[in-house]
Amino acid sequence: MVPKSHPRYSSLKIRDRIVAGVKKGITSEHGLLAHGRGEAFDYMIGEKTNAKAKQQIKKAAILLKKANHPVISVNGNVAALVPKQLVQLSKAIPAPLEVNIFHPSKAREKAIAKHLKKHGAREVLLPNTGKIKYIESNRRFCNKEGQAKADVIFVPLEDGDRCEALIKMKKKVITIDLNEKSRTAKKATITIVDNVIRAMPLLIKELKN
Ligand code: ATP
Numbered sequence: 001m002v003p004k005s006h007p008r009y010s011s012l013k014i015r016d017r018i019v020a021g022v023k024k025g026i027t028s029e030h031g032l033l034a035h036g037r038g039e040a041f042d043y044m045i046g047e048k049t050n051a052k053a054k055q056q057i058k059k060a061a062i063l064l065k066k067a068n069h070p071v072i073s074v075n076g077n078v079a080a081l082v083p084k085q086l087v088q089l090s091k092a093i094p095a096p097l098e099v100n101i102f103h104p105s106k107a108r109e110k111a112i113a114k115h116l117k118k119h120g121a122r123e124v125l126l127p128n129t130g131k132i133k134y135i136e137s138n139r140r141f142c143n144k145e146g147q148a149k150a151d152v153i154f155v156p157l158e159d160g161d162r163c164e165a166l167i168k169m170k171k172k173v174i175t176i177d178l179n180e181k182s183r184t185a186k187k188a189t190i191t192i193v194d195n196v197i198r199a200m201p202l203l204i205k206e207l208k209n
Pocket of ligand 1: 034035036037038039041081157158159160161176177178179181182183184185194195196197
C-alpha cells in the first residue's frame with residue numbers, strides 16, 4: 001500500500017489503474033509502455049493542466065457540441081484510466097462510445113465494452129464492417145454506424161497513423177496526448193496536451209456549461 005504522504009502518490013495510484021486494466025484484460029501489455037511514455041511527459045510539464053490545454057479544452061467542447069455525428073473512440077488505456085468520465089462525456093455531448101484498439105483481440109474489445117457498461121454506459125459500439133481508409137492495422141476496422149459515419153471523433157491517446165487517416169477522410173479529430181511532438185498531436189484538429197486523468201473532468205465541466 002502506498003501511503004498518501006508519498007510524494008508520488010497520485011502518479012503511483014494512476015499506475016495501479018493501468019496495471020489493474022492489464023489484469024482485467026482491458027489494457028494490452030503494450031499499453032503499459034505507452035503509459036510510461038505519457039508519465040515522462042507529464043513529469044516534464046509539472047503534472048498540471050496548463051493555460052494552453054485549458055483553451056484547447058474549451059475549443060474541443062464547442063466542436064463536440066456543434067458536431068452532427070460525434071463519436072468517442074475508446075482504447076484499453078483510457079478505458080482503464082477514466083471509464084466513469086468516458087460515460088459522463090458520452091451523456092454530456094451526447095455521443096456514442098466506440099471501442100477501437102491497436103492490438104487485435106475480440107476478447108479485449110468485449111472486456112472494454114463490459115467495463116464501460118459496468119460504469120454506466122447503455123450501449124457501446126464495437127468494430128464491425130466499417131472501414132477507415134489509408135491504414136492497414138487492426139484499427140482500420142470500425143463501426144459502420146459509429147466512426148465510419150462520424151464528422152467529429154474524440155480520441156484520447158490516438159496513434160499517429162489513424163489520426164492522419166481520419167483527417168484524410170475529412171473527419172475532425174480531437175485528441176488528448178501528453179506528447180506534443182507525437183504525430184497525433186501535430187495532425188489532430190484539436191490537441192489537448194494534458195493527462196487524460198485531468199483533462200477529461202475539465203472537458204465534461206466545459207460541456208455542461
Ligand atoms: P504517434 O502519435 O507519434 O504515432 P504513438 O502512436 O507511437 O505516437 P503510443 O506509443 O501509442 O504513441 O503512445 C501513446 C501516446 O499517448 C504517447 O504519446 C503518450 O505520451 C500518450 N499518453 C500516454 N498516457 C497518457 C495519458 N494518461 N494522458 C495523455 N497522454 C498519454
